[in-house]
Amino acid sequence: ACVNHLPAGRTAQEDVIFMGHGAEHEAVARYADLADAVYGLDARVHVGAMNGAVLLEDILPRLSSERVWLMPLLSVVGNHALKDMAGQDSQSWRSRVESQGRQCVPVLKGTAEYAGFAEIWLRHLEDAAQSCFESV
Template identity: 35%
Template sequence: MNLIKKSAIALCALAMVFTACSDDDNDDKNTLGDKEGILLVTFGSSFPDPQETFKNIDNAAKKRFAGETIKWGYTSDIIINKLRQGNGEGSLKGQIIDNDTPQEALEIMVKDGFSKFEVQSLHVIPGEEFDELKEAIHAFKEKYEGVSVKIGRPLLDSDADIKAVADILAVKFSEELKDGPVLLMGHGTPHAADAQYLKLQSELQKLNPNFFVGTVEGIGFDAGTTSIGGILAELDKLSPKATKVTITPLMSIAGDHANNDMNGNTGESELSEQSWKERLEGKGYTVNTVMKGLGDYNEINKIWMDHLEDAE
């Protein structure tokens, strides 16, 4: 009798184990809520000032998509690791992002009952990072069968986008252009989408020939990107010669690249490259710096929000 009881208890326990495992599998793959949400995706920053820019973009999304749940994700593992280790530059009080990758943010939202997502890339061009974002979303959709994910395109996606951004920047820098050329610093990439920077410069120069677009990764006009060296050569051709120039980031935020590669004081050590500001001052130019990211301009944010509205 005791043997029969023990066997029955063992069978019940085994059944409970299999039932629990089955429930876990259903929770992971089949049990989805019906809530809808928005995920804004950015490269990220460990600097304090860009947090205000992120808030401005966040406010634009909340105003345009009132009542929607809005989360954020970072695409930069380096930035995420720095922030998780408490290594941000200065105080990040008021930070609105939870230091999650896009995949992690989506996973959290699934656990909170979301199954329909609209993801907006806040990247400037549809380059490597945007491709990686699409790959991450593809893997997410394979893991959670039944989820719906639409993706909004980056800022300079189409020729119409490029013209619209050029029109906005021409107005924003109309006063600075009265004093001399305006130089915009993008990031640059070996991806084919790097061509978008020169397309933007072409549109800007139709409006004012004193606009120049360069990139941190630029290695010269002939290679399809613009370096500060290439821009300096173009400035030398201007007649009359300019004495004052304005520099500003062509990035969603004024973060590390804007503070260091564009406006920094790196010195003349052989181990460090001079910033744009230093190179220009070395050529005798008076340099005016506008430390604003593209996300600080509401008109630019509207384009990102339009892309979110049209997400596919």
Template identity: 40%
Template sequence: MQYRFGDKIKFIPAFILVCFLLIPSFAMAGHGDAKPVKKGILLAAFGSSMPEAQASFDAIDKAVKKAFPGVPVRWAYSSSIIRNILAKEGRNIDSPVMAMTKMMDEGFTHVAVQSLHTIPGEEYCGILETVKAFEGMPKGMSKVTVGKPLLYSNKDMQRTVKAIISNIPKDRKAKDAVVLMGHGTHHVANIYYPASQDYFSKVDPMIFVGTVEGTPSLDDVKVLLKKNKAKKVYLMPYMSVAGDHARNDMAGAEADSWKSELTKLGYKCVPVLKGTAEFPQVLDIWVDHLKVAFKHLGDH
């Protein structure tokens, strides 16, 4: 093979060209080291210390592995409080930093991290900043992407509303109220909860959204229940798992639980102890976000 440059002829040995053509896809790490492309998935949840919540995590794990056969899946809990509680029980769950460090040591070059949080709040933003720090690190990962939390876009909100409504107990009558307990936050992303109220109201005027630590509050919900003359109330978590908040703050026997407070006001309360991650239609939203993140990993 030859090329002309002006009046000169330069030859490129055939074996050099063959070498270039045969070089496999490599991810370049720091200091010129070349590592074969190795893709993986990290599922990052807030976490829960309650055994009953494991059903939600198992459902997520199963759905992700079905959608990405053959792709290694790792887990991390973003809550240090939850991790410490579990550690005392002999269960060691990695933080996002530790999980990413281990994946880096295992030679993963491309990692899609899926946030299993409900809103893009403090936990999600923390994960976003943490895992992206591993991208381009010397001898680290070439590409890291992060999948959006459950609620992010207008389409997410519409799909979530439809998914939750389809999983309300079938014996619920149209006049019965449904109260969804969200976590709530002081982060600006708390706006997703009053926004959720608006989305639900347009489809079902007897569904009300409250939060434990943000707004709308239980007091706001009480006003709406009274205004709409509800008598029976279904209490459901607006969280991925039916953990401590759902079992104690929402449905617990304590005097300040939502069930107790509403019962005192004359409402007949029916707790539904299932996290949103136990609903197949909700899982589909998270998996779809992960598919986008995984696609953006590329191969280089």
């Protein structure tokens, strides 16, 4: 779903960074798994998280394009996407990418707005519901 919903204006030579929330428990390892899987499909697409797993500091040295796209790996565009990702504060991901002399293009669209992500969530919901009915 990540590589199927990249920005239409992005060229194949441009880096894209997905920013997720992260976690403080063992499920955070799924971000690293997702990052590896996505990187295997497109080496210029990176997955990071604000907490734990793959951080922006891990991604910055791997960027090679002058223009970098930032996309939330969050279901909706809220405070994290607006401030932590795309904000003007010096600690935002946008500011940190731009401090390297790169142009940054934030995409303010949550994953719930993409059909590919919605299909995955619906499939998981169906599987969970089916599992509940089978155990009755």
